[in-house]
Amino acid sequence: MKSAITIERLRLMKREGEKIVSLTAYDAGFARVLNQAGIEMLLVGDSLGMVLHGEPTTLRVTVEDMVYHTRQVTRGAGSSFVLADMPFMSYATPAQAMANAARVVGEGGAHMVKLEGAAWLCDTVEQLSVRGIPVCAHLGLTPQWVNKFSGYRVQGRSPEAARVMLADARSLESAGAEMLVLESVPTALAHQITGAVAMPVIGIGAGPDCDGQVLVLHDLLGISEHMPRAARNFMDGTGDIRSAVQAYVRAVKERTFPGPENTFT
Ligand code: KIV
Secondary structure, X not given: OOOOOOHHHHHHHHHHOOOEEEEEOOOHHHHHHHHHOOOOEEEXXXXXXXXXXXXXXXXXXXXXXHHHHHHHHHHHOOOOEXXXXXOOOOOOOHHHHHHHHHHHHHOOOOOEEEEEOOHHHHHHHHHHHHXXXXXXXXXXXXXXXXXXXXXXXXXXXXXXXHHHHHHHHHHHHHHOOOEEEEEOXXXXXXXXXXXXXXXXXXXXXXXXXXXXXXXXXXXXXXXOOOOOOOOOOOOXXXXXXXXXXXXXXXXXXXXXXXXXXXXXX
């Protein structure tokens, strides 16, 4: 039996330069297949609102949805680490965050919760962390901000936006964040942030220099309605789901994914 992946192990992987491989999962059956294929971290993403429920955004996902899917994933996850998203407006205040994260961790069984947002979240991160709920911050293209961003756009391109994002990453880590997801940011900025923090940085559309990579399962399987630039269809040339996931694990570990076609400047 494989030993369980923990935060400590993920931090060690960062220090030793071993890439961390993550993929979204929403149910026990896939969680089992992904764990067996060597996915170290399963993300119960609120992307489930789009890929499972057919919504145009993630905004209608509820805490109930996250508890339901996280519980399924943890049943199949085996040794994999389980990170779960907190849905839109479920952490608008520290008190809301506490009550809702307690459900996702307590009832769902997640090992860590992910919050989209910048330094304004520091108080919330600190309060969750000191009460025993590990937090992953999410910067860059945060999909719950789709209306504020006027669409799904690369973030951090101007020198000022890059400076602010780097400062946000540092502040969130100081507040207690133990992981960071960077989505759709220029490769050079992701490189800089990854080097500036001790917590593992997991990228999606953030270049090859992050400590690990995450993809949405349906993108990897080539069944999403729109294929984002950040993703690759690993079913091409493999033909079955297990081989596709194994090919993704190999590609991240051997640093052949992401390629230049998956990144932004
Ligand atoms: O919800 C999700 O799947 C995510 C990833 C895109 C990082 O947050």
